[in-house]
Amino acid sequence: MSTSTDIIVLGAGYAGLAAAALLAAEGRDVTVLEAHATLGGCASFFREGAMTFDVGATTFSGVEPHQPAGRVFARLGITPELVQQDPGMIIRMDGQDIVRHADPDTWIDTMCRMFPSGDQRGFWSYLYRIEAASYDLIRDRPYLPPATLRDVVRMLHPSNVRALPLVPGLIRPVAHIMRRFGVDTDPRFLRFVNEQLLISTQQHASNAPYLPGALGLTYPSSTWYPVGGMYRPALLMMRSITARGGRVHFRRKVTSIQRRKGAWQVATQNGETYTARAVVSSIPIWNMPDLTDGPVRSWMQRHARSNADIWSAVTLYLGVEGRPNLPTAYYQIHVDTPLPHCASDTVFVTVSRPDDDAKAPAGVSTVTVSTHARWTDWQTTSAEAYATQRERVINAILGVLERQLPEIGLLPRIYVGAGMPQTWVHYTHRHHGFVGGIPHNVRRPMLLLPPNQTPFAGLYMIGDTAFPGQGTPAVMLGAWNTVERIME
Numbered sequence: 001m002s003t004s005t006d007i008i009v010l011g012a013g014y015a016g017l018a019a020a021a022l023l024a025a026e027g028r029d030v031t032v033l034e035a036h037a038t039l040g041g042c043a044s045f046f047r048e049g050a051m052t053f054d055v056g057a058t059t060f061s062g063v064e065p066h067q068p069a070g071r072v073f074a075r076l077g078i079t080p081e082l083v084q085q086d087p088g089m090i091i092r093m094d095g096q097d098i099v100r101h102a103d104p105d106t107w108i109d110t111m112c113r114m115f116p117s118g119d120q121r122g123f124w125s126y127l128y129r130i131e132a133a134s135y136d137l138i139r140d141r142p143y144l145p146p147a148t149l150r151d152v153v154r155m156l157h158p159s160n161v162r163a164l165p166l167v168p169g170l171i172r173p174v175a176h177i178m179r180r181f182g183v184d185t186d187p188r189f190l191r192f193v194n195e196q197l198l199i200s201t202q203q204h205a206s207n208a209p210y211l212p213g214a215l216g217l218t219y220p221s222s223t224w225y226p227v228g229g230m231y232r233p234a235l236l237m238m239r240s241i242t243a244r245g246g247r248v249h250f251r252r253k254v255t256s257i258q259r260r261k262g263a264w265q266v267a268t269q270n271g272e273t274y275t276a277r278a279v280v281s282s283i284p285i286w287n288m289p290d291l292t293d294g295p296v297r298s299w300m301q302r303h304a305r306s307n308a309d310i311w312s313a314v315t316l317y318l319g320v321e322g323r324p325n326l327p328t329a330y331y332q333i334h335v336d337t338p339l340p341h342c343a344s345d346t347v348f349v350t351v352s353r354p355d356d357d358a359k360a361p362a363g364v365s366t367v368t369v370s371t372h373a374r375w376t377d378w379q380t381t382s383a384e385a386y387a388t389q390r391e392r393v394i395n396a397i398l399g400v401l402e403r404q405l406p407e408i409g410l411l412p413r414i415y416v417g418a419g420m421p422q423t424w425v426h427y428t429h430r431h432h433g434f435v436g437g438i439p440h441n442v443r444r445p446m447l448l449l450p451p452n453q454t455p456f457a458g459l460y461m462i463g464d465t466a467f468p469g470q471g472t473p474a475v476m477l478g479a480w481n482t483v484e485r486i487m488e
């Protein structure tokens with residue numbers, strides 16, 4: 001079967017759905033092809049009886065009207081049900097709760113009290129200033145990173161001069177700012193910062209550039225819980241596509257993307273071929289060489305090779321009896337014992353809100369726990385070794401919850417499930433189960449991430465392995481910028 005469409009969007013995660021919905025809103029004929037049976041990608045869901053589990057992403061941010069997700073929702077005229085969390089998160093570290101109050105001043109007071117060394121007030125005030133300026137910088141600049149001569153010319157516009165002071169924030173690490181404010185001498189504070197940065201920029205203070213670092217360290221001031229599950233806003237975007245005549249096809253695993261006779265041809269595993277003027281791909285950069293040929297393949301390979309140091313994840317899913325009234329849905333727990341086969345010293349725990357009947361039936365809570373892992377630690381030689389390893393890590397995480405988050409860990413369990421790097425390969429098709437996007441890095445500044453506009457006419461890259469990087473707000477910004485480019 002062969003189908004013609006104006007624009008094909010590959011992948012129905014947050015990047016693909018945002019791009020397709022924005023294109024449909026501009027009146028373009030758009031078709032989304034998704035390999036999995038449902039939407040969401042790394043922010044997808046699964047059901048177990050009446051319980052709904054977020055598979056990976058659980059927190060929303062960037063939803064204010066001037067921020068990426070807020071702008072997309074406003075453009076589409078959709079209003080996802082999001083509940084602001086205050087505290088935005090609780091960090092349980094060395095037996096203490098560090099409460100991330102949403103109000104920046106209250107949060108800064110907390111930091112000054114808990115980590116008295118150095119100029120904490122100056123450090124955090126600076127981060128909040130950088131955060132505000134960063135949104136100004138990335139807003140309305142779809143020509144970043146420059147991919148054409150026209151983009152370069154537009155970068156030279158005088159209005160960009162005021163963005164120049166932010167440039168060092170792309171190549172200087174958070175550690176540099178910590179030194180400047182004298183907050184780098186307390187090892188406990190460094191550990192706190194490193195683990196906050198790891199969940200937001202995928203990088204520690206010594207390597208995370210301070211511009212994305214500031215966004216990562218301040219985001220818990222605006223943390224939003226999506227009622228019903230992280231997939232719900234994505235579902236609204238999908239409905240926005242179909243309401244405007246667009247199509248979203250599931251179980252369509254793309255096997256090749258080729259330029260033929262001036263058009264793009266996309267083949268799927270079930271024998272269909274789609275032809276379009278343009279392709280917007282949210283398939284991760286590491287998967288793209290296998291789907292492309294000739295110079296396109298070489299270009300994808302080059303970017304995949306220079307962005308090869310990537311995390312995977314281990315996740316645990318619990319259904320528990322009880323609906324504890326916790327101060328927040330989000331906890332970062334510094335583990336008291338290193339977790340086997342994992343690569344982080346914290347676990348991130350999301351608990352369904354007691355009033356969220358869409359996520360869990362009466363009297364029940366659903367919990368998603370995630371932590372960083374290396375795919376190389378999961379290349380076991382036999383199914384038995386893999387099963388043993390899996391069992392060990394599940395028990396270790398359950399132990400952490402029992403000891404360090406007894407509010408949840410000691411409740412009677414009615415479901416225990418888990419996801420390892422192989423699980424991510426299976427459900428999201430991501431090469432080696434690489435998730436969380438390309439970590440921000442001072443040695444590979446953000447502007448060197450794979451650009452949204454490739455050198456090949458009509459082929460665009462979005463998603464968390466393209467500019468501006470990982471996390472749902474960032475991939476929605478990449479989608480927004482790409483649509484702006486296409487509409488130009």
Ligand SMILES: Cc1cc2nc3c(=O)[nH]c(=O)nc-3n(C[C@H](O)[C@H](O)[C@H](O)COP(=O)(O)OP(=O)(O)OC[C@H]3O[C@@H](n4cnc5c(N)ncnc54)[C@H](O)[C@@H]3O)c2cc1C
Nearest residue numbers: 011013014015035041042056057058059254463464471472
């Ligand atoms: C454990 C975990 C926790 C996270 N927590 C958060 C969080 O709390 N907040 C936050 O904002 N971000 C979080 N993130 C990051 C966030 O989930 C991702 O950066 C974002 O969802 C990526 O969206 P995407 O559309 O770029 O990619 P994906 O979500 O991976 O979507 C790509 C889609 O393409 C499809 N696909 C792949 N190959 C093919 C093919 N050949 N043919 C057709 N379709 C294909 C996949 O099935 C998938 O649906 C987390 C990530 C993980 C793994």
